[in-house]
Amino acid sequence: MVGREDSPASTTGGRAPYVVGAYILAGILLVAPFIALMWVSSYAKDSPRLWGFPFFYWYQLLWVLVTAVCTAVAYVLVHRVDRPREPLTDRNAR
Amino acid sequence: MKSGVDTVALTIVIVLFLAVTVIGFLAARWRRAEDLGSLDEWGLGGRGFGMFVTWFLLGGDLYTAYTFVAVPALMYTSGAIGFFAVPYTIIMYPLIFVFLPRLWSVSHRHGYVTPSDFIRGRYGSRALATAVALTGLLATMPYIALQLVGIQAVLEVMGVGGHGNTLVADIPLLVAFAALAAYTYSSGLRAPALIAFVKDSLIYLVIVVAVIYIPHKLGGWGQIFDSAQASLQQPNPATGKPKGSTVPTSQVYWPYATLALGSAMALFMYPHSITAVLATRNRNVVRRNASLLPAYTLLLGLIALLGYMALAAKIKPVGLDGKPNPQLAVPQLFENMFPSWFAGIAYSAIAIGALVPAAIMSIAAANLFTRNIYKEFFRPDATHAQEAKVSKLVSLLVKVGALAFVLTLDKTLAINFQLLGGIWMVQTFPAIVFGLFTRWFHRWALLAGWAVSMIYGTVEAYRVINPATKAHFGGSSAPIPLLDGRNGYIAVTAFVINVVITVALTVVLRALKAPAGHDVTEPEDYTADAGDPRVTPLPELTRT
Incomplete structure (x- = not known):
C-alpha cells in the first residue's frame, strides 16, 4: 500500500493486485442478492415449510440477513482499500 | 365494522x-x-x-x-x-x-x-x-x-x-x-x-x-x-x-x-x-x-x-x-x-x-x-x-x-400511487446514477431518453384499467413489448426504452461532435470525504 502511494498518479493502472481483488470480491457480494431474488422461479414454492412459513417467505426473509452480511463484508473490504486514496485526493486538490 | x-x-x-x-x-x-x-x-x-x-x-x-x-x-x-x-x-x-x-x-x-x-x-x-x-x-x-x-x-x-x-x-x-x-x-x-x-x-x-x-x-x-x-x-x-x-x-x-x-x-x-x-x-x-x-x-x-x-x-x-x-x-x-x-x-x-x-x-x-x-x-x-x-x-x-x-385517482389499491411515482422517478436514474460514474452519455441524449420514457410510462399507466372500477391508472404492470405477453412493472420497461434511446443518441451526437456541455466536477470529487480539502459545501455550513 505505502509503495503504491509513492508512485504518483497511478490511480487506475498501477493498483496492487489485492486492491483489484477486493473490489471484485465486493462486487460479487453486492450482485449476489440481485441474482438470487430476481430468479423468482427458484424459490416460488410452498415446501419445505419453516415454523409454518412456506419456503417462498422464509427464503426471502433469510436473504435479508444474508444481504446484510454481504454489504457489511463489502464495506470492510472497500473501506480498507479506499483509505490510502485520501492523501492522493489531497495532492490533486492543491 | x-x-x-x-x-x-x-x-x-x-x-x-x-x-x-x-x-x-x-x-x-x-x-x-x-x-x-x-x-x-x-x-x-x-x-x-x-x-x-x-x-x-x-x-x-x-x-x-x-x-x-x-x-x-x-x-x-x-x-x-x-x-x-x-x-x-x-x-x-x-x-x-x-x-x-x-x-x-x-x-x-x-x-x-x-x-x-x-x-x-x-x-x-x-x-x-x-x-x-x-x-x-x-x-x-x-x-x-x-x-x-x-x-x-x-x-x-x-x-x-x-x-x-x-x-x-x-x-x-x-x-x-x-x-x-x-x-x-x-x-x-x-x-x-x-x-x-x-x-x-x-x-x-x-x-x-x-x-x-x-x-x-x-x-x-x-x-x-x-x-x-x-x-x-x-x-x-x-x-x-x-x-x-x-x-x-x-x-x-x-x-x-x-x-x-x-x-x-x-x-x-x-x-x-x-x-x-x-x-x-x-x-x-x-x-x-x-x-x-x-x-x-x-x-x-x-x-x-x-x-x-x-x-x-x-x-x-x-x-x-x-x-x-x-x-x-x-x-x-x-x-x-x-x-x-x-x-x-x-x-x-x-x-x-x-x-x-x-x-x-x-x-x-x-x-x-x-x-x-x-x-x-x-x-x-x-x-x-x-x-x-x-x-x-x-x-x-x-x-x-x-x-x-x-x-x-382510483384509490382501490393505494400502492398504485407509489408505483406511479416510481414509474416517473426511475427515468432520472440514467442521468443521475450513470452520471456519477461516467460522462460518456450525452446530455441531449439523456434528455431525449427521459422525455420519451416519461411519456411512454404515463400513457401505459393511464391505459391500465381497473377491472372492478373501470378507472384509468388502475395498476402499474403492463405487457412488456417483445416479451410475448409477459407482464412487467411499467417503470422497468420505460427505463429500458430510456437507456436504449440514450445510448443510441449518444453514439450519434458524439459522432456529430455536438457540444457536450461543461463538466465542473473532477474525478477525485467522487471519492472525497469529510476532512478532505474543499469538502465544505456551502457558506451556511461554516457559519456556525
Whole structure:
C-alpha cells in the first residue's frame, strides 16, 4: 500500500493486485442478492415449510440477513482499500 | 365494522398526535440550531446527522403508510405479489452502497443540495437539470398521497368522519393535513428526525405485539398461510379468476421481479431519500447504514403478512362510502384483535408513520423547487431568507398536490400511487446514477431518453384499467413489448426504452461532435470525504 502511494498518479493502472481483488470480491457480494431474488422461479414454492412459513417467505426473509452480511463484508473490504486514496485526493486538490 | 366512534382509541390517537406535534415545535430548538431561516438549516438539518440519527431518519422515510397500509392491502387482495416489497427493500442496499457515497462526495465538494444541482454541474445542462427537478416534484406528490390515504384509513376504522357528503367524510383528513403542514412549516427537517424516534418506537412495539399475539390467536403461522390460500383461491367477482395465491404462479414471476427492481431503482432518486443521505456527516455513514437498515426489511416482511392475518381472521373491510376498501384491512384487524387502548396505540403508529415521511417528502420536494426552478428561472439573486420562505410555501403546495391525487385517482389499491411515482422517478436514474460514474452519455441524449420514457410510462399507466372500477391508472404492470405477453412493472420497461434511446443518441451526437456541455466536477470529487480539502459545501455550513 505505502509503495503504491509513492508512485504518483497511478490511480487506475498501477493498483496492487489485492486492491483489484477486493473490489471484485465486493462486487460479487453486492450482485449476489440481485441474482438470487430476481430468479423468482427458484424459490416460488410452498415446501419445505419453516415454523409454518412456506419456503417462498422464509427464503426471502433469510436473504435479508444474508444481504446484510454481504454489504457489511463489502464495506470492510472497500473501506480498507479506499483509505490510502485520501492523501492522493489531497495532492490533486492543491 | 363496529358502528360509532371508538372513544378510547380515538383519545389515545389524539394524545399521541398532540405529543408528536409538540415535539415537532420543540425540535426547532434541538441542538441549538443557529438559524432556521436559511435553506440549508431548514431543509438539511444543518447537514450534520451521524449514523444513529440517520438510521432513524432514513428508516423514517422508507417505512411509511406504504409499509403498514398499502403493502398488506395488496397481500390481502392479490396474495404473494404483494411480498415484492421484501426483495425491493433487500436489493436497494447493494444499490445504495454502490452509488450514494459518490453522490455524497460530489455534493459536498460542490455544495449540491438536490440531485438536480448535481446534474447542472455535471452536464452543464439547464434543461436536463430542470427535467430532473420537475420529475422529482411530480413523483413525490402521489407518494405523499399514499400517506394521506393511510391516515384516512385509520380515521375511517375509528369511526371518524360522516356518511354524508364528501366534505364531511374528508374533514379528519384535512385536520391531519393541516397539523402536518403546520409543524413542517415551523421546524423543517429537524422535526421529522426527532419524531422518527417516537414513530419507530411505536412501530416496533406494535409490530412485536402483532406478530406474536395475532398468530397465537389465529392458530399459528401455518394456519394463517393455509386460510389465506383458501381465501385467495376464491374467484374475483370482476374477472372470474382466482384472486391470487400465497405462492406465486408462473405469470407472477416477471411482475414480481420487475416491481422489486423498479421500486429499488426509484427509491433513491426521490428528492426526500437524497435529502436524508446528504444530511449525513461523512460518506461512509451511508454505507454503514446499508448494512444496518435490513432490520427494517425484516420488519416490513412481517408487516406485509398482516394482510394474510386479515384474510385468516375473515376481515371484510368496508369503507364509510359502503364500498370494500382493502386499505382498511390492517386497521380493522387491529380493531378486532386488540383491546381499544392498544388499538389506539397501533393506529397512532400508522398515522404518525404516515405523517413523518409526508413531512420529509414535502420538504425535499420544496427544496428542489426553490433551488432548481425558483432560483434558476425567477430569482437568481434570491437571499437565503427568501429561499427558505419560498421552500416553506412550496412544501405546502406539494401537499395540496398530493391531496389532488387522492381526490382524483382510483384509490382501490393505494400502492398504485407509489408505483406511479416510481414509474416517473426511475427515468432520472440514467442521468443521475450513470452520471456519477461516467460522462460518456450525452446530455441531449439523456434528455431525449427521459422525455420519451416519461411519456411512454404515463400513457401505459393511464391505459391500465381497473377491472372492478373501470378507472384509468388502475395498476402499474403492463405487457412488456417483445416479451410475448409477459407482464412487467411499467417503470422497468420505460427505463429500458430510456437507456436504449440514450445510448443510441449518444453514439450519434458524439459522432456529430455536438457540444457536450461543461463538466465542473473532477474525478477525485467522487471519492472525497469529510476532512478532505474543499469538502465544505456551502457558506451556511461554516457559519456556525
